[in-house]
Amino acid sequence: MTICRVDSLSKHYTMGETVKPLDNVSFSLEAGDFVAIEGPSGIGKSTLLYTIAGLLEPSEGRIYLFEKDTARLSEKEKTRMRAEKIGFVFQEAILFQALTVKENLFFPQKFNKKKDPAQIAYLLDKFGLTDRINFLPYQLSVGQRRRLVIARALLNEPMLLLADEPTNDLNEAWIEIIMESLADVSKKGGAVIMVTHNAQLAMQAGKRYYLQEGKLAAIN
Amino acid sequence: MWFLAWRNSSRRKGQSVLTIGITALTIFTFVLIIVVFSTVQSSLQLSTNRLGADLIVLPNKAEVDSFQTVFTAKPSNHYMKRDLLNNFAGIAGIEQMTTQFYTQTLNESCCSVGVEMRLVGYDPESDFILAPWFVTQKKSSLADDEILVGARVQGWLGNRTRLLGENFTVVGQLGATGSGMDETTFVNIATARRLAANSQYLQHLWTENSPDELISSVLIKVDTKHQAIDIAKAINKMQLPVRAYATGDLVSSIRKQIEAIQQVVIGIWLALLMVAALALIGRFTALARERKKEIGLLRAIGGQKTSVFGLVILESGILAGTGGLLGSVAGVLAASPLLKLLEQSLQLPVTQWSLSSALLCALWGLILALILGLASSAYPAWRSSAVSPQETLSRGELD
Numbered sequence: 001m002t003i004c005r006v007d008s009l010s011k012h013y014t015m016g017e018t019v020k021p022l023d024n025v026s027f028s029l030e031a032g033d034f035v036a037i038e039g040p041s042g043i044g045k046s047t048l049l050y051t052i053a054g055l056l057e058p059s060e061g062r063i064y065l066f067e068k069d070t071a072r073l074s075e076k077e078k079t080r081m082r083a084e085k086i087g088f089v090f091q092e093a094i095l096f097q098a099l100t101v102k103e104n105l106f107f108p109q110k111f112n113k114k115k116d117p118a119q120i121a122y123l124l125d126k127f128g129l130t131d132r133i134n135f136l137p138y139q140l141s142v143g144q145r146r147r148l149v150i151a152r153a154l155l156n157e158p159m160l161l162l163a164d165e166p167t168n169d170l171n172e173a174w175i176e177i178i179m180e181s182l183a184d185v186s187k188k189g190g191a192v193i194m195v196t197h198n199a200q201l202a203m204q205a206g207k208r209y210y211l212q213e214g215k216l217a218a219i220n
Numbered sequence: 221m222w223f224l225a226w227r228n229s230s231r232r233k234g235q236s237v238l239t240i241g242i243t244a245l246t247i248f249t250f251v252l253i254i255v256v257f258s259t260v261q262s263s264l265q266l267s268t269n270r271l272g273a274d275l276i277v278l279p280n281k282a283e284v285d286s287f288q289t290v291f292t293a294k295p296s297n298h299y300m301k302r303d304l305l306n307n308f309a310g311i312a313g314i315e316q317m318t319t320q321f322y323t324q325t326l327n328e329s330c331c332s333v334g335v336e337m338r339l340v341g342y343d344p345e346s347d348f349i350l351a352p353w354f355v356t357q358k359k360s361s362l363a364d365d366e367i368l369v370g371a372r373v374q375g376w377l378g379n380r381t382r383l384l385g386e387n388f389t390v391v392g393q394l395g396a397t398g399s400g401m402d403e404t405t406f407v408n409i410a411t412a413r414r415l416a417a418n419s420q421y422l423q424h425l426w427t428e429n430s431p432d433e434l435i436s437s438v439l440i441k442v443d444t445k446h447q448a449i450d451i452a453k454a455i456n457k458m459q460l461p462v463r464a465y466a467t468g469d470l471v472s473s474i475r476k477q478i479e480a481i482q483q484v485v486i487g488i489w490l491a492l493l494m495v496a497a498l499a500l501i502g503r504f505t506a507l508a509r510e511r512k513k514e515i516g517l518l519r520a521i522g523g524q525k526t527s528v529f530g531l532v533i534l535e536s537g538i539l540a541g542t543g544g545l546l547g548s549v550a551g552v553l554a555a556s557p558l559l560k561l562l563e564q565s566l567q568l569p570v571t572q573w574s575l576s577s578a579l580l581c582a583l584w585g586l587i588l589a590l591i592l593g594l595a596s597s598a599y600p601a602w603r604s605s606a607v608s609p610q611e612t613l614s615r616g617e618l619d
């Protein structure tokens with residue numbers, strides 16, 4: 001199954017002068033794909049992920065998710081799709097500041113039908129947060145926060161995982177665990193897009209792309 | 221969404237306290253104003269209805285305050301000659317007419333009540349003010365050693381009491397009227413005169429006339445064909461050393477004054493409301509802005525636009541509701557002492573207000589708080605839900 005197909009996608013921001021981070025980008029992701037996207041800072045990698053997730057409207061082009069044209073989906077349907085099938089790791093570790101570690105996982109579960117305390121416990125354990133479940137985000141280290149947002153992205157067992165520099169702020173051992181978790185998603189028949197500045201990690205992905213001047217080029 | 225809204229409100233204490241404080245203060249003043257004015261207004265209304273007389277004639281002397289005489293029980297020793305009454309015989313429209321003689325209990329007397337209060341002698345021959353009570357009690361009049369007390373006269377020990385050196389039996393208590401009658405002690409007019417004549421403190425009043433020749437007030441009931449105000453005019457035209465007041469008129473003039481004050485106070489309160497609304501809009505905008513990233517996150521994890529809108533509205537509802545509740549309760553609690561103070565300092569009649577009206581005021585306060593909260597968070601809520609998630613997620617504070 002084609003999980004994600006991007007067809008001639010362009011995105012420009014106009015704020016005084018126009019920035020065009022994506023210019024006629026096309027590619028597709030099949031079930032089982034694990035893709036790494038590299039590229040210089042400020043080039044449009046995050047923009048690409050936001051657009052795919054439907055958090056940002058494309059200027060031109062089409063995005064098909066799970067073989068559905070997102071332009072034909074209502075805002076509501078797109079939101080549902082995010083809740084049920086997509087996991088997103090933001091470049092910045094954004095958390096609900098008034099919720100504890102556990103609540104930060106418990107609350108998102110309300111949006112998809114799976115209510116699974118065992119899954120929460122499993123992820124907390126996997127990402128080494130079990131002894132911090134009642135801490136508020138400000139009481140966590142930067143790396144702990146990073147692990148928590150990754151746990152959150154995996155919570156709904158996503159078919160499409162969009163991870164924007166997921167390994168930031170972490171040491172080797174944790175990076176390994178996270179790379180395994182991402183690979184797991186693709187092994188289970190999902191697809192993963194990982195943005196990274198680390199060529200070593202990019203090599204662990206099945207496919208590598210490089211984004212520059214609005215164009216996405218495959219690296220072999 | 222309740223969950224997140226509740227956590228946001230309860231775990232950001234400093235922020236919440238500020239918002240709750242602004243709301244609570246606004247609602248507190250609102251409840252207080254409403255309670256005070258509505259109680260005073262309704263007390264005035266009640267007082268006129270229950271006074272029993274349409275017209276009161278008092279001596280025309282500088283120290284006589286007609287309003288105070290009618291509506292409070294502040295002792296007042298003012299007198300006019302009894303034979304002035306003869307002049308009223310020719311006036312058409314007077315259905316009933318009776319006289320009263322005022323004196324007071326003295327606080328230095330050893331065994332009586334602690335405070336000085338008005339002691340009124342009523343005329344059993346012509347009385348129509350206390351008459352309804354006598355009818356229900358199947359009693360004809362007060363004997364010389366009997367007293368009848370108003371609804372709010374307190375502190376009588378048992379059934380017997382001592383007033384100005386004489387022993388009396390309390391034979392009954394009148395129902396509440398909201399007028400000065402509630403704090404008055406009644407005796408028959410002969411007794412009142414005798415007590416006054418014998419009191420060492422009042423001797424200076426009897427240099428010209430003895431108490432037997434004097435009265436303090438004339439109370440008149442007007443028949444249905446005439447207007448109290450016309451009869452008052454007729455009496456006032458006679459050039460006697462008296463002045464007649466239509467009791468309804470007395471009330472409406474004081475009511476006009478109160479309404480004027482009320483308008484000013486409400487004006488000031490409206491200004492306060494505007495300030496509070498602006499402050500709250502600022503608070504809720506800041507709250508939404510501060511949480512921009514979380515709002516983007518909410519959208520990213522599958523929260524609909526309506527959820528975002530609902531979140532901001534709910535949070536402001538929780539904060540405003542809490543503030544409203546606190547303000548209402550504080551307002552209701554503060555109202556009683558304030559009413560007492562007003563009663564004492566302004567000599568306004570104030571009826572007791574009930575639990576149900578307290579609850580009603582508190583409810584109104586709460587409703588107003590919620591309206592205030594919702595109105596001031598509607599715009600920030602709408603903006604938060606309308607903005608693109610990417611912008612809220614990736615952009616900073618400047619905007």
Ligand SMILES: Nc1ncnc2c1ncn2[C@@H]1O[C@H](COP(=O)(O)OP(=O)(O)OP(=O)(O)O)[C@@H](O)[C@H]1O
Nearest residue numbers: 013015019021040041042043044045046047048611
């Ligand atoms: N809301 C916006 N309005 C205007 N310009 C924007 C907006 N968001 C991003 N941009 C611009 O789009 C370009 C691409 O931004 P993007 O965040 O996608 O870069 P990136 O490749 O993820 O960079 P980095 O590796 O530093 O995270 C940048 O030049 C940025 O200035």
Ligand SMILES: [Mg+2]
Nearest residue numbers: 045046047091
């Ligand atoms: Mg980026």
